[in-house]
Amino acid sequence: MKTSPTPVKVGVIGCGAISNTYFQGCKTFPILEVVHVADLDLARAEAQAVKYGIPRHGNVEGLLADPEVELVVNLTVPKVHAEVNLAAIRAGKHVYCEKPFSISRAEGAPVIKAANERGVLIGSAPDTFLGNSHQACRKLIDDGAIGKPLSAVAFMTSPGVERWHPNPGFYYDIGGGPMFDMGPYYLTALVNLMGPMRRVSGSTGIGFAERLITSQPFAGTKIEVKTPTHLAGTVDFQSGAIATVVMSFDVWASHLPRIEIYGTEGTLAVPDPNGTGGAVLLRRSEHREWRDMQVTHTAMAGRGAGVADMAYAVRFGRPHRTNGDLAFHVVDAMQAFEESSNSGCHIPLATTCAQPAALPPELKAGHLDE
DSSP states (O other): OOOOOOOEEEEEEOOSTHHHHHHHHHTTOTTEEEEEEEOSSHHHHHHHHHHHTOSEEEOHHHHHTOTTOOEEEEOSOGGGHHHHHHHHHHTTOEEEEOSSSOSSHHHHHHHHHHHHHHTOOEEESOOGGGSHHHHHHHHHHHTTTTSSEEEEEEEEEOSOSTTTOSSGGGGGSTTOHHHHHHHHHHHHHHHHHHOOEEEEEEEEEOSOSEEEOOSSSSTTOEEEOOSOSEEEEEEEETTSOEEEEEEESSOSOOOOOSEEEEESSEEEEEOOTTSSOOOOEEEETTOSSOEEOOOOOOSOSSSOHHHHHHHHHHHHOOOOSSBHHHHHHHHHHHHHHHHHHHHTSOEEOSOOOOOOOOOOTTOOTTOOOO
């Protein structure tokens, strides 16, 4: 009879709003045990420790010095992701970072290099492509349900985040905007379904020079916009497939799909990649109507699978899916959209990655493959 692996001890740096999702998600995977939490705001770290029954809390330095912590989850703001990742690597910890992996190639490359040299694992959100519905989509494609994928569309349109986010300023700073905020979900989902990218072209713009915050506690404050808020472009994949991508904070409403994959024998409608569930719709060439397909997977009901997947890699020595090569490949592509717009040229990508291994459908909730 197979025995359960010893849980990997996890330390979480950053106790903002997203931390609740991670604390809740990690509890669903027996291979994870959060033992330490840290934040610049010590009171906030203490509050989360009490709320989730975490035994130790304090500052970042104390967490990185904790010999029990094997894996660090970095939930800081994007502009310090690389800095915190490097500090954790130097402390000998495996690191899983909230998206984006970095705000530029120049910041992300040293992190990859340092992790390889130190012999630790590095990875990044999003892990939503490991969700049940997205893995069902992957299985349909792998099983030939739409034939060979030829093209795709990916649309993320919204009026911005200043109406609901409690501290939206960084979304309009360098390293923010719809591409670096939501692009990781969409591009990672596309790589999971169609393999690595080859080149990018794009046009970018800023729809509004200022944004007025209407959410609390900063209602009435104006934000100077320093990053593109509308990006439209194409992605050429190594397979030969082509995707049309639009990421925008300048759209009040639309009827656009999230993701659709078009193949030689049919079309697959993929649910929102900023979630793990949703309807999976298929229309083959011989169908007269869309068909709601069975979701074949049950392992992941919420967030946390990316951290768990890394933990399995730590315990069993297998590759992990939400790895640094994939995350850095996505950063390379996201940066290339604006570079293409500025130069008027296609931008060949300098990076590549392996298409993540599909999750077996027979996995039970809260458990991944060894």
